[in-house]
Amino acid sequence: MLNAKLIGLIFRLGIAVALMALGAEAWADSGAGIGGIAQNVTSNLTSIAKLITAGSYVAGMAFAVGAIAKFKQHKENPQQMPLSTPLVLLFIGIALIFIPAVFKSGGGTLFGSSGTKASVSGVTSF
DSSP: OOOHHHHHHHHHHHHHHHHHHHHHHHHTTOTTTHHHHHHHHHHHHHHHHHHHHHHHHHHHHHHHHHHHHHHHHHHHOTTTSOTHHHHHHHHHHHHHHHHHHHHHHHHHHHHOTTSOGGGGTTGGGO
16 A cells, blocks of 8 residues: 555656656647747647636536436435435536636626637637
8 A cells, every 4th residue: 555655755756747748748749938838828728718618517427427316326225325426416517517607708708809819728619
């Protein structure tokens, strides 16, 4: 079994490798200096925002399906499965499904409709 120090070391090492990879990607093909680096970072953030949006939809649907399964377990044996478990799973699933819409409307409220796609990290372009 791995102890907590080893797990922490592996986690920190993974974060360091990810940051180095992101830094290398930002410096790659940046012949325009700082402006090119900023453009590379902005394009990476747009891709990350799209990944988070897609992950939110998938996780929300998974939580909703899990809630349906827990409702079935509660129906079969209410003593073993409290009703609060499927209700919490359902609310988490609904929240995850609607998070991208909330981010989109919040970004429109903060930055206006004339803002660029980069100003809201690409969530509106998904």
